[in-house]
Amino acid sequence: MAGAIPRATVARLPLYLQCLEGMHVGQRIVSSEQLGRMAGVNSAKVRKDLSHLGPHGTRGVGYDAEELRRLISQKLGRTGPSGVAIVGAGNLGQALAGYDGFDERGFRVAAIFDTDTTKIGESLNGILVEHIDEMADVVKDRNVSIGIITTPPEAAQEAADRLAAAGVRSILNFAPAVLRLPPGVEVRRVDLATELQILGYYQHVSS
Amino acid sequence: MAGAIPRATVARLPLYLQCLEGMHVGQRIVSSEQLGRMAGVNSAKVRKDLSHLGPHGTRGVGYDAEELRRLISQKLGRTGPSGVAIVGAGNLGQALAGYDGFDERGFRVAAIFDTDTTKIGESLNGILVEHIDEMADVVKDRNVSIGIITTPPEAAQEAADRLAAAGVRSILNFAPAVLRLPPGVEVRRVDLATELQILGYYQHVSS
DNA sequence: TAGATTGTTAATCGATTAACAATC
DNA sequence: TAGATTGTTAATCGATTAACAATC
Numbered sequence: 001m002a003g004a005i006p007r008a009t010v011a012r013l014p015l016y017l018q019c020l021e022g023m024h025v026g027q028r029i030v031s032s033e034q035l036g037r038m039a040g041v042n043s044a045k046v047r048k049d050l051s052h053l054g055p056h057g058t059r060g061v062g063y064d065a066e067e068l069r070r071l072i073s074q075k076l077g078r079t080g081p082s083g084v085a086i087v088g089a090g091n092l093g094q095a096l097a098g099y100d101g102f103d104e105r106g107f108r109v110a111a112i113f114d115t116d117t118t119k120i121g122e123s124l125n126g127i128l129v130e131h132i133d134e135m136a137d138v139v140k141d142r143n144v145s146i147g148i149i150t151t152p153p154e155a156a157q158e159a160a161d162r163l164a165a166a167g168v169r170s171i172l173n174f175a176p177a178v179l180r181l182p183p184g185v186e187v188r189r190v191d192l193a194t195e196l197q198i199l200g201y202y203q204h205v206s207s
Numbered sequence: 208m209a210g211a212i213p214r215a216t217v218a219r220l221p222l223y224l225q226c227l228e229g230m231h232v233g234q235r236i237v238s239s240e241q242l243g244r245m246a247g248v249n250s251a252k253v254r255k256d257l258s259h260l261g262p263h264g265t266r267g268v269g270y271d272a273e274e275l276r277r278l279i280s281q282k283l284g285r286t287g288p289s290g291v292a293i294v295g296a297g298n299l300g301q302a303l304a305g306y307d308g309f310d311e312r313g314f315r316v317a318a319i320f321d322t323d324t325t326k327i328g329e330s331l332n333g334i335l336v337e338h339i340d341e342m343a344d345v346v347k348d349r350n351v352s353i354g355i356i357t358t359p360p361e362a363a364q365e366a367a368d369r370l371a372a373a374g375v376r377s378i379l380n381f382a383p384a385v386l387r388l389p390p391g392v393e394v395r396r397v398d399l400a401t402e403l404q405i406l407g408y409y410q411h412v413s414s
Numbered sequence: 415t416a417g418a419t420t421g422t423t424a425a426t427c428g429a430t431t432a433a434c435a436a437t438c
Numbered sequence: 439t440a441g442a443t444t445g446t447t448a449a450t451c452g453a454t455t456a457a458c459a460a461t462c
Contacts, residue, residue, distance in 0.1 A: 004412065005408070006452070006453070007452090007453095008452080008453060008454090009453090010405055010408050010409075011401075011405055013404070013405075013408070014398070014400070014401040014404040014405065015385075015398075015401065017404075018383055018398075018401075019385075022360075031418090031419065031420090032419075032420075033419080038385065039385060040385045042454075042455065042456095043419095043455095044454075044455050044456070044457090045453090045454065045455070047419090047420065047421065047422090048421085048422085048453090048454080048455085050420095050421090051420090051421060051422075055420085055421065057419080057420050057421080058419080058420075058461090058462060059418080059419055059420040059421080059460070059461045059462045060417075060418045060419050060420075060461065060462040061418080061419065061420085061462065062418090062419065062420080063420090075408060075411075076404050076405075076407045076408050076411070077407040077408060077410055077411030078404065078407055082403070082407065084403070091301070091302040091305045091306060092302045092306060094298070094302065095298040095299045095301065095302030095303075096302075096399070098298045099298060099299060099399060101383060101398075101399055101400040102399070102400055102403070104400070105400040105403070105404065107400065107403050145410065146403055146406055146407075146410075153229075169410055169413070170403075170406035170407070170409065170410045171406075172402050172403060172406060176225055176308060178222075178226075178245065178246060178247045184413060186406055186409040186410065186413070188402050188405065188406060190397060190399075190402060191221070191222075191225075191308075192303070192306060192308055192309070192397075193221070193308040193309055193311070193312040193314065194218075194221040194222065194225075195379050195395050195397060196289070196291070196309070196312070196314050196353055196377075196379060197220070197221040197224075197283050197285065197312065198217055198218055198220075198221065198283075198395065199353055199377035199378075199379060199393055199395060200283045200284040200285055200289065200353075200377070201212070201217050201220070201282060201283050201284060202217075202377065202393040203284055203352065203353075203376055203377045203393065204282075204283070204284030205211065206376070206391065206393075213428070213429070214428090214429095215428080215429060215430090216429090238442090238443065238444090239443075239444075240443080249430075249431065249432095250431095250443095251430075251431050251432070251433090252429090252430065252431070254443090254444065254445065254446090255429090255430080255431085255445085255446085257444095257445090258444090258445060258446075262444085262445065264443080264444050264445080265437090265438060265443080265444075266436070266437045266438045266442080266443055266444040266445080267437065267438040267441075267442045267443050267444075268438065268442080268443065268444085269442090269443065269444080270444090417462105418461100418462085419460105419461090419462085420459105420460080420461080420462090421458105421459095421460080421461100422457100422458090422459085422460095423456105423457085423458085423459095424455100424456095424457090425454100425455090425456085425457100426453100426454080426455080426456095427452105427453080427454070427455095428451105428452090428453080428454090429450100429451080429452080429453095430449100430450080430451070430452090431448100431449090431450080431451095432447105432448095432449085432450095433446100433447085433448090433449100434445105434446090434447085435444105435445095435446085435447095436443105436444080436445080436446095437442100437443090437444080437445100438441105438442085438443085438444090
């Protein structure tokens, strides 16, 4: 690990990347002020964040947009496309299998697993639903490095255990469950109903 | 606004609520230690968080699980079911329309909007896809208080503007776009590809 | 040189957590 | 009373941001 980047900064890097990619093609140079405006972030914060990538701006001028993209992509470990496996072929799993945003940012859905035998063999967006027992082989053969859990909460821990056992070290968990995993496996949780509940609080206090 | 609760605490309240609801029915009393274990959170943090709801535990004993649920629900403004409108009837919008987790936590999907005339009139999970021009009326008639944006990024700002104009004060944005909204409208952003990119960083540094 | 913008410092703010007095 | 657990304090840590010297 060379020069750990603060978690808050890591979480903003993809946003900067997105802004840079949405930029007018002719614009070669971008300032922290401009990038901040695009990302909705204070310009001092932008400069501090970018300083973690090493000094690479030009004082009095700004940052080379192309170089910045390259540096951020590199830090995020995005060199080639990453293989993603989805566990849970329900509504959400199906939607994620067809989500364009993944392809666009270099993620390739390589497999979908379920335990429901009536679903196995079905094709979702050209990807076959396979039994969760096939996971170990599939992960190895198709070079899967990220798992996405979209099972019901009761099945989430087992899905996580199996992913970890198959060698997956990064898990995105959509199931409303708290997962226990060995150190070295990074988990991020996205709880859709929780997001709405949080919004509920602010609606409530501001009225 | 009575006694503002720190943002970090607000974000954890739904998690505590979830843990309480998943608890064994017979268990009436819960300690900060237990709740912390369930939620994956330090027990001191649990006590600090709960102290924002007013003192209501019993020293030497713990918290009354039922009272705790009631207090948290109240703080999150969850009294009756909240109406939700989804803008964007693509893959993700469809999946969210059928997402069981919303019902379970008191959110009712009351409408789905799109601009694509071929989609309008279609029924997703018993909910008709309507034209975005109907939004103002629908929001009023069906008591919608939360908007969910699942449009392509180019259409997200307009969707947000229309929701705000219709009187919606809470927006959950799944489109990879930075939204500008007037003060008083709370926005939360969920960017699915960004979550994967963040995971990429930690995969990268730990290897 | 004059103007502009970076990279960094330092002040401030907010969140975390160990420790413990209060108290059931 | 003895044991347990809350509620709060205070130390610490990490993130934000204004300010400005460095420098193109």
